[in-house]
Amino acid sequence: MSVIYERVALIGLGLIAGSMARAMRRGGLAKEIVGTSRSAETRETARDIGFCDRVVDTAEDAVIEADLVVLAVPVGAMGGVARRIGPNLMRSATVTDVGSVKRHVIEQVRPFIPQHVHFIPGHPLAGTEQSGPRSGFASLFENRWCLLIPDEGTDPDALRRLRSLWEAMGANVDEMEADHHDLVLAVTSHAPHLIAYTMVGVADDLKRVTDTEVVNYSAAGFRDFTRIAASDPTMWRDVFLANRGATLEVLGRFTEELFALQRAIRTGDGDRLFDYFKRTRAIRRGIIEAGQDTKAPDFGRVDAV
């Protein structure tokens, strides 16, 4: 319980910012939390819930005298926010972001950050399919990873301080280079999301199968895809456009592989299918051992019955 920042400005009040506010308050990590959102409705909701000390109307106002500014808006909106807040940033403040793509955000934001301000991009690998100011909760980051993207010019003290904030919110922190981050996330998150969206769209389109059938008989596999495909459309549109190169590269590998398996099905090559399916089990085991998921069957839905 020790204050790490005097005044934290949260730009954007969705799942991530709302969870940060709750986690910082729980840990007494910020003396004051100021929040803002482009949407008047979101600001009103945030005021009602009260997870910020103050909700102000503009990003320009929110950052005044803040020693930490968190950009928590969709990736495509980061540059515009940076342009507006740049002139108001306090000397020696740290600006970070929580976007799912890093190279694009750096390119869009860096030009507007004054010399006397630290810019350290970040990405907490945590979330649910829910969005909006009501969706946050204090434990979202516990035992999840947060990736920070320093470069050769990054101030070590500013980096240490930001790292300690994430650790105090329960996260494991790692550092990564921006392009590598974008490739890793294309594999572990962006391509899987596009694939899930696509499969759910196909099911919706297939006229010979009714929506009721899709809904009722979705017990296995598809049901998990629909959860992924329920995520915030604006956020994901921006992610795919901003991480175009890596996403298309991974999708290219994916379709190549999928065609090979389709061919194995068509030609009845059972051995090839079996070997492929057997190999993927090991990865699942690794994820469970790393504490990034539950060992409970069916995500623990079973215990809930």
Added chain:
Amino acid sequence: MSVIYERVALIGLGLIAGSMARAMRRGGLAKEIVGTSRSAETRETARDIGFCDRVVDTAEDAVIEADLVVLAVPVGAMGGVARRIGPNLMRSATVTDVGSVKRHVIEQVRPFIPQHVHFIPGHPLAGTEQSGPRSGFASLFENRWCLLIPDEGTDPDALRRLRSLWEAMGANVDEMEADHHDLVLAVTSHAPHLIAYTMVGVADDLKRVTDTEVVNYSAAGFRDFTRIAASDPTMWRDVFLANRGATLEVLGRFTEELFALQRAIRTGDGDRLFDYFKRTRAIRRGIIEAGQDTKAPDFGRVDAV
């Protein structure tokens, strides 16, 4: 609590048969449950756990004087089992199965079922990524759907009796035509499984991303794919080979759609992406309202933190 069958023979002692045994015992639905498995090790485990009244060494022996015989082996093994048990089936017994594909199973099994025996294929849409005799539990079928596949020659009394067994185990029962079943399941289960297997395989293959990175940073999307891809490889190999036509048709639609979205990413067509992603949310809502999943964010993993 009323006996529906005198003696139930379970051929195969994996997740589904093990759960049926436990559910039937809990409800007092069968006077005696006889089980068998091809594997001596599985039979030994089942004897240790004791979820059957008797475990016998062969399918031929298991079906003797059974009034219900449940084929709960991988889809590719159904025909061989039917050939062996056919001569030993009791007059007026009912044979059913729990395979994920119906047309292929009917073609493989029906020739070996004597005239005086009822054959009513079935498919409980329930399961987890776990397999083997230790993985079953009595509540697996509660509020899940079980599809039965009668035809014009099906005896109404035998059908009613089988339906009442599934209902007594907690399932909702519906009837469906075999080919339509195979198409519906290709959409809601088979294609999603192949896609998940493929994506996990691609992640494992991509040399520039380490396995540790895949494992640690799998918080969103990919983690759900690995659960699906942890399912039993033998079972799934057989499903794809047995439901070749419908699976390839759905995968064809899927790749067509995926190419269109890839193109939208490449050309920067954000509106197209946004509209697509927005549409898929409605399906998710339907599944939650139909009681086929939890409304809790992140499958309720959140509450477990």
